[in-house]
Amino acid sequence: xSEVLEYKCPACGGTLAFDxxxxxxxxxxxxxxxxxxxxxxxxxxxxxxxxxxxxEMSDVVSYSCPSCGGEIIGDANxxxxxxxxxxxxxxxSTRLAGVLRPDLVIPFAINKDAAKEALKNFYRGKxxxxxxxxxxxxxxxxxxxxxxxxxFDCEAGGSVEYNATRVTMxxxxxxxxxxxxxxxxxxxxxxxxxxxxxxGSKKMPDDYMEAIEPFDYSGMMAFDTPYLAGYAADKYxxxxxxxxxxVHERLKNTLLDLFGQTxxxxxxxxxxxxxxxxxxxxxxxxxLPVWILNSVYRGTTYMxxxxxxxxxxxxxxxxxxxxxxxxxLGMFAGLGAIGTLIVMLL
Amino acid sequence: xxxxxxxxxxxxxxxxxLITCLGTWQTFAxxxxxxxxxxxxxxxLTDEExxxxxxxxxxxxxxxxxxxxxxxxxSLDGAGVQQYADNYRDYYLSDNSVxxxxxxxxxxxxxxxxxxxxPYFNDSRRSGMANExxxxxxxxxxxxxxxxFVSLVEDAMLxxxxxxxxxxxxxxxxxxxxxxxxxxxxSDDFYxxxxxxxxxxxxxxxxxxxxxxxxxxxxxxxxxxxxxPRDTAHNFVMPGGFILTHKRDIFxxxxxxxxxxxxxxxxxxxxxxxxxxxxxxTHHTGGGHxxxxxxxxx
Numbered sequence: 001x002s003e004v005l006e007y008k009c010p011a012c013g014g015t016l017a018f019d020x021x022x023x024x025x026x027x028x029x030x031x032x033x034x035x036x037x038x039x040x041x042x043x044x045x046x047x048x049x050x051x052x053x054x055x056e057m058s059d060v061v062s063y064s065c066p067s068c069g070g071e072i073i074g075d076a077n078x079x080x081x082x083x084x085x086x087x088x089x090x091x092x093s094t095r096l097a098g099v100l101r102p103d104l105v106i107p108f109a110i111n112k113d114a115a116k117e118a119l120k121n122f123y124r125g126k127x128x129x130x131x132x133x134x135x136x137x138x139x140x141x142x143x144x145x146x147x148x149x150x151x152f153d154c155e156a157g158g159s160v161e162y163n164a165t166r167v168t169m170x171x172x173x174x175x176x177x178x179x180x181x182x183x184x185x186x187x188x189x190x191x192x193x194x195x196x197x198x199x200g201s202k203k204m205p206d207d208y209m210e211a212i213e214p215f216d217y218s219g220m221m222a223f224d225t226p227y228l229a230g231y232a233a234d235k236y237x238x239x240x241x242x243x244x245x246x247v248h249e250r251l252k253n254t255l256l257d258l259f260g261q262t263x264x265x266x267x268x269x270x271x272x273x274x275x276x277x278x279x280x281x282x283x284x285x286x287x288l289p290v291w292i293l294n295s296v297y298r299g300t301t302y303m304x305x306x307x308x309x310x311x312x313x314x315x316x317x318x319x320x321x322x323x324x325x326x327x328x329l330g331m332f333a334g335l336g337a338i339g340t341l342i343v344m345l346l
Numbered sequence: 347x348x349x350x351x352x353x354x355x356x357x358x359x360x361x362x363x364l365i366t367c368l369g370t371w372q373t374f375a376x377x378x379x380x381x382x383x384x385x386x387x388x389x390x391l392t393d394e395e396x397x398x399x400x401x402x403x404x405x406x407x408x409x410x411x412x413x414x415x416x417x418x419x420x421s422l423d424g425a426g427v428q429q430y431a432d433n434y435r436d437y438y439l440s441d442n443s444v445x446x447x448x449x450x451x452x453x454x455x456x457x458x459x460x461x462x463x464x465p466y467f468n469d470s471r472r473s474g475m476a477n478e479x480x481x482x483x484x485x486x487x488x489x490x491x492x493x494x495f496v497s498l499v500e501d502a503m504l505x506x507x508x509x510x511x512x513x514x515x516x517x518x519x520x521x522x523x524x525x526x527x528x529x530x531x532x533s534d535d536f537y538x539x540x541x542x543x544x545x546x547x548x549x550x551x552x553x554x555x556x557x558x559x560x561x562x563x564x565x566x567x568x569x570x571x572x573x574x575p576r577d578t579a580h581n582f583v584m585p586g587g588f589i590l591t592h593k594r595d596i597f598x599x600x601x602x603x604x605x606x607x608x609x610x611x612x613x614x615x616x617x618x619x620x621x622x623x624x625x626x627x628t629h630h631t632g633g634g635h636x637x638x639x640x641x642x643x644x
Contacts, residue, residue: 126566126569126570127566128563128566128567128569128570129570159592164595171607173607174606174607175604175605175606175607176604176605176607177602177603177604178602178603178604179600179601179602180600180601180602181597181599181600182597182598182599182600182601183595183596183597183598184595184596184598185594185595185596186592186593186594186595186596187590187592187593188590188591188592188593189588189589189590189591189592190588190589190591191583191587191588191589192583192584192587192588193579193582193583193584193587194582194584194587195582196579196582197582205573206575207573207574207575208573210575210576211572211573211574211575211576213576213581214581214582247579249577250576250577250578250579251579253577253578253579254578254579254580254583257578257580258583258588259590262590262593263595303573305573313572314572314573314574315572315573316570316571316572316573317570317571318570319567319570324563324566324567327562327563327566328559328560328563329559331555331558331559331562331563332555332556332559335551335554335555335558335559336551336552336555336556339548339551339552339554339555340548340551340552342551343544343547343548343551344544
């Protein structure tokens with residue numbers, strides 16, 4: 001049996017949601033605001049959430065909304081969601097317990113209106129985007145979701161060897177001379193990293209989640225469930241161990257960059273041998289805020305993701321190849337004609 | 347038309363104009379001081395004759411790019427005629443110029459070519475020009491002599507003599523209008539009648555348009571995908587977290603090669619077009635420019 005948390009407004013009994021603007025719990029009915037701790041103290045306790053049988057679709061779970069009885073459907077990973085009927089948030093507390101409980105959270109700092117406006121700005125000026133894409137796109141469906149992340153405090157170290165050359169040239173009356181000096185270059189060192197993020201959700205494409213980095217960790221809080229009120233959230237389905245290869249790749253590239261910046265004054269530098277090692281000190285499980293909109297256009301899904309704290313966004317839009325060729329041919333013909341006219345007049 | 351589309355088109359048009367202008371800036375770059383190109387200090391010509399010659403000189407420049415000048419003086423004031431011509435070039439003319447100078451008191455004439463014009467006006471050509479012009483000077487027909495000078499300058503631009511012995515010029519600098527392949531020649535090395543440039547200029551315009559249009563179109567496509575992974579973690583390096591524990595650069599060995607610089611040995615090694623030349627005797631002006639002149643009395 002799962003248990004769900006709902007935070008009720010002490011003033012009017014409505015369901016509270018976390019407000020990005022005020023960073024407090026806010027009642028959408030009476031506009032009352034409460035500190036997170038206040039709201040948490042006032043909540044009557046968790047409610048047993050009836051899970052309904054879903055037959056053969058074992059990766060889909062179905063619940064009855066404790067507020068209106070409507071059917072809430074989700075996958076096995078969701079920990080918070082909004083009822084599609086009454087809009088109240090249901091937080092599955094059992095999925096946030098024990099080893100599944102996040103250590104940290106960054107609350108949303110950008111509200112839905114700002115996210116929608118940013119999305120509209122993203123569409124603006126995209127000449128090659130099919131016109132019907134933006135008009136069909138349901139911007140209102142943009143959803144605030146807490147994405148599970150693993151944050152690694154770690155260290156990368158090792159040694160790199162390079163072959164380097166320095167070329168000088170000069171000439172006299174009869175000859176041009178080229179002298180090449182060859183060097184063996186050695187660098188050893190280490191780099192300490194803190195909170196390198198890797199998203200722990202298979203649903204969230206890594207390139208999008210990395211593109212909206214970095215989050216401002218100064219806004220990070222110890223996790224508490226009220227922050228999820230009003231938003232969707234998923235628990236991780238990619239473990240910390242499974243995230244390690246991606247972390248190592250980023251650490252390695254960073255270390256090689258930093259070493260490379262210390263090899264100066266050469267005409268050419270080529271790494272010949274690398275010997276790197278990695279160590280992980282701590283791994284934290286965090287929920288970080290992201291605004292997401294998935295749109296399907298001609299059978300392909302296009303995602304828009306925006307950092308729910310900083311506003312940095314990443315997105316992919318379809319290309320209208322008809323418009324592409326029209327623009328290319330138009331520019332080609334126009335520039336060519338104008339240039340030819342100018343040449344003829346000269 | 348949306349604002350952004352209008353902006354893009356205006357930018358594309360401005361870029362085309364800029365590129366085309368850059369390709370022909372040499373034509374406009376040098377301000378032609380026509381009073382220095384037709385300087386009748388000895389007052390041998392009427393105003394109408396001066397205006398006519400000024401127009402002929404301008405036309406020669408517009409068509410062939412040659413900077414022709416006619417200077418008359420009452421006296422050289424003790425200077426040699428060649429020295430006077432060289433000084434005149436240093437002060438007033440460009441590096442593709444040919445000058446006809448006459449001095450009435452000394453009865454000296456001088457035809458001198460400078461820098462890049464030397465291949466077109468070598469010793470034999472200048473002598474040939476003088477043979478035709480001097481009789482006019484001797485008869486006092488100064489307008490006839492000067493007009494003939496400009497006409498002979500234009501003829502020379504179409505039929506440059508080969509002059510492999512001219513100082514500073516190698517065979518590759520000479521343009522042979524009868525040769526099919528003038529590989530390596532550019533309009534900086536010689537003067538092509540303007541008509542020959544048009545086809546090439548138009549071709550360049552269309553190639554540039556193709557490149558600019560394709561580049562712009564692909565930039566617009568790239569705008570539609572802004573989801574790029576981060577392959578590094580520079581944002582997460584702790585302050586002072588990068589420690590270099592060992593740094594060593596060891597010299598291994600050195601290797602030196604040398605290639606000979608082609609020497610000008612005076613032989614006609616590349617293009618034997620059948621033009622004979624008498625060579626150009628050159629010297630340097632006080633300003634460091636190369637000069638080749640012929641003088642005489644009239």
